[in-house]
Amino acid sequence: MAKILLNKENLLYNFGVISKQTGSVEKVAVVLKDNAYGHGLLEIATMASEFGIKKAVVKSIEEALVIEKLFDDILILAQKDIHTYSHTFHIALNSLDAIKNLPENINVHIKVDTGMHRNGVMPEELETAILGLLEKNIKITGVFTHHKNSDELTTDFYWQKSVFKGVKENVKTICEKLSLAIPAFHSCNSAALFRTTDFDEDFARVGIATYGYLDNAGVFDFPVLKPVMSLWASRLATRELKKGQSVGYGGTFTASEDMTVSTYDLGYGDGFLRLNERTAYTTPKGYKVLGRVSMDNLSLNTKDEDVCIFDDVHVLAKLHDTITYEITTTLSPFIKKEIV
Known part of the structure; x- marks a missing residue:
């Protein structure tokens, strides 16, 4: 979840x-x-x-x-x-x-x-x-x-x-x-x-x-502060994508070689804004969002059970040409929260 x-x-x-x-x-x-x-x-x-x-x-x-x-x-x-x-x-x-x-x-x-x-x-x-x-x-x-x-x-x-x-x-x-x-x-x-x-x-x-x-x-020259929020997604399904096969709506990502791809339970319905598939986004651990973000899931080149999607929203704010406020406030209030 x-x-x-x-x-x-x-x-x-x-x-x-x-x-x-x-x-x-x-x-x-x-x-x-x-x-x-x-x-x-x-x-x-x-x-x-x-x-x-x-x-x-x-x-x-x-x-x-x-x-x-x-x-x-x-x-x-x-x-x-x-x-x-x-x-x-x-x-x-x-x-x-x-x-x-x-x-x-x-x-x-x-x-x-x-x-x-x-x-x-x-x-x-x-x-x-x-x-x-x-x-x-x-x-x-x-x-x-x-x-x-x-x-x-x-x-x-x-x-x-x-x-x-x-x-x-x-x-x-x-x-x-x-x-x-x-x-x-x-x-x-x-x-x-x-x-x-x-x-x-x-x-x-x-x-x-x-x-x-x-x-x-x-x-x-403001002081350096520490982001409080990190967003995580859990794996839904994994498949082996063959060279030349595409994934997601519109098939906007095509594999250049055989690769492992998994879907995760996060999408724009959860407030994770839909990325322009021509703009690359990489998670903190180095995984890439492949193709279009769907309403309820997205695809990454990993099979990890849980993935940190972001722990600092500056990169996403820049990709979406917006401010940090909008990235965090857009997230669904129904996403489970844990204090760590």
């Missing part, structure tokens, strides 16, 4: 690097949205909690409910209908219009659009947003933003930092005027955190770095 192995030692190593950069484990919020970037929501959450991380970030209340007992604070990024609630949950406010749909007496983090122009209230709308939330007895527990180019060599990162600095000053002024507690401030994702010296915000939202990746790491 295909499976995902999660390397606990590598995960804890990454958490150590991250918490050193933030200054303490208390300033780390682990991002667990979309099934922990494909790694397994409960599995990663449990190990993060064991490490001492107290804050988590998810996409929905459904995700938050799975990990509710593991963290003190859970920020929910994209929930419009609040059908259940917990004092540990903090709902992201993504627009002024969303205030009217929020129930009373909940915790909210106001997202501010500092230049990404995707979600969030505009900086000039802050006081309106705060007053609107107060009318519903909603507790404002955080104010945050998101960087659009922290992993790119542009000035956008510094420009957004400057805008958010003004936002923080404005929020403090408004809170003092209204006798409100100062909320938590956070802006850094993984790349932004490692581009920041003397980190001084209340916490960082760390996603892809948790799982061992930092795109464009070489450009910024």
Whole structure:
């Protein structure tokens, strides 16, 4: 059976690097949205909690409910209908219009659009947003933003930092005027955190770095992290392919000599993206994916019972002209996971 192995030692190593950069484990919020970037929501959450991380970030209340007992604070990024609630949950406010749909007496983090122009209230709308939330007895527990180019060599990162600095000053002024507690401030994702010296915000939202990746790491001389996930497949059948015979849909691979070929229980139906058969992919042990990846299986030039398909997705991301995030999050949540 295909499976995902999660390397606990590598995960804890990454958490150590991250918490050193933030200054303490208390300033780390682990991002667990979309099934922990494909790694397994409960599995990663449990190990993060064991490490001492107290804050988590998810996409929905459904995700938050799975990990509710593991963290003190859970920020929910994209929930419009609040059908259940917990004092540990903090709902992201993504627009002024969303205030009217929020129930009373909940915790909210106001997202501010500092230049990404995707979600969030505009900086000039802050006081309106705060007053609107107060009318519903909603507790404002955080104010945050998101960087659009922290992993790119542009000035956008510094420009957004400057805008958010003004936002923080404005929020403090408004809170003092209204006798409100100062909320938590956070802006850094993984790349932004490692581009920041003397980190001084209340916490960082760390996603892809948790799982061992930092795109464009070489450009910024980021620390080396360790991939947490490896993907394995089990043998279904083996046959001797004669010279001139082909394998798989379209017969796009033809044997140049007699060879042993096996099929394995992994395909694009499991989220292992369909390779262009004109692009070669070789597993960590040196086996080649032969021809087209099918919905439920693929072919390799081996008869090993179990094969590691990848233990680092950089190569696959390059082959698919995408980013590491997409390779891991595309994997089916039904693939069995084991912590090793």
